[in-house]
Amino acid sequence: MDLGLSDKRVLVLGASKGLGQAIALAMVAEGATVMAAARSVERIEAWRGALPPEAAARVSVHEVDLAEIASVDRLVDAVLAAGGANVLINNGGGPAPGGVVGTPTEAWNKGFASMAASLFHLTDRLIKPMIEKRWGRIVTIGSSGIEQPIPNLAISNAIRASVAGWSKSLANEVAEHGITVNMVLPGRVATERVESLDQNRASKTNQSIDAVRLQSRAEIPAKRYGTPEEFAAVVTFLAGTPASYVTGSMIRVDGGAIRSI
Template identity: 55%
Template sequence: MDLEISGKRAIVLGASRGLGMAIAQSLASEGVTVFAAARSRDKIAAWAEGMDNVHPLQLDLSEIEEVDAVVDSLLKDGGVDIIVNNGGGPPPGTAQTAERSAWLTFFESMGANLFHMNTRLLPKMKERSWGRIISITSSGVEQPIPNLALSNGIRSAVVGWSKSLANEVAADGITVNVVMPGRIHTQRVDELDAAAAKRTDTDVKEVAAKSRGTIPAGRYGKPEEFADVVTFLASERAGYVTGSKIRIDGGSIKSI
């Protein structure tokens, strides 16, 4: 199937590893010019070696000056057609122990600065009457994950923003969607399993096995499986999908 996005321009955040890296690679394989951004530009440069249509960018979403510098550079060159909002999650913790400073710190990078970047890039999409905005959140926005209160709360704000924006720009040919990963086997999931093992004084293999046992598919997902769904949503073929939340979780979320 021709996804009809060869020659489009995309920025993928959090692209140094995990889901962001897999998404950037999937888009690049479809002929998209990908600006792959993360705090570690060197890590992107390492996996993107030899890929002429992948351009590593240094970007720390917690630093608004860096956000504006990247946006200025992209706009100077014509902007982008596709935005993939993705980033690392905050540390584990409960709602009752999360301090005000933590909520403010992580909302700034995972919410406010992200919204600011998209708002600045949006006008070029509107000029072309075509655009795709895809935000990677978590299954926790539908079924809160224990001990991930910061993530559950802040990513839910991203969902509300996405739905609001989707309604505003649908007539401009721009789609806005949210994709919710379940347990996709990335370094982030390994880190969460390790944290759970330490917290419960349990072997990490036992924690991972117990986690897999709660998934109807009986396994963790592959980053490539997740990335290919995102790439489809970024395509011409998905032009009538907007304002939606898409689960990629092996059936983990229990609600209908």
């Protein structure tokens, strides 16, 4: 299937590793021009350096810290100067693990600023040219915790639910302009973040990391973690032209982990 991405400019946030890197690579494979952003630009340079020269030439590297609104604005200025983005992949880091009880106000505010407000602000600036062109795709990476809160990930559960409300509201406002707005919810996809969360659980429960992984896999109907490439394939489809009538949706990529219908 031709996803119609070869003439599109795609901004991928959180592109230095994990899900964001896999999404950026999948977009490059579809022929898109990719603006890859994160704090560690050297990690983006590293994966870009491994691409064939023709593909590497379609990737630009951008530094951004989603916790700093001035940094977000600098990125948006650079993207607009390059002609804007036709596709926006809202992705970034997850918060430290922890429960609801005892989480200080400062941590809630910090989480909201970097995981929600910065994405709302950036999207608002980039969506105006999409409206003018009457075409756009906004895909925001969430978490299975939006539909089934994950124990010991209180900040993620709470703030991503707010992002889901924002995404659905935005979808309703811009659908008539040819812009789709969707979320994709990872369950457990094997990345550095999942590795560090497993490590955290192992230390907290006095188990080996292998025991934690075994238990975690056993709870997933697919009996395994997903790969970043499996996740990226769904995001790339939603970003493409054929997915033009999918909007306001939350798509699970979780091996069946969310138990509700």
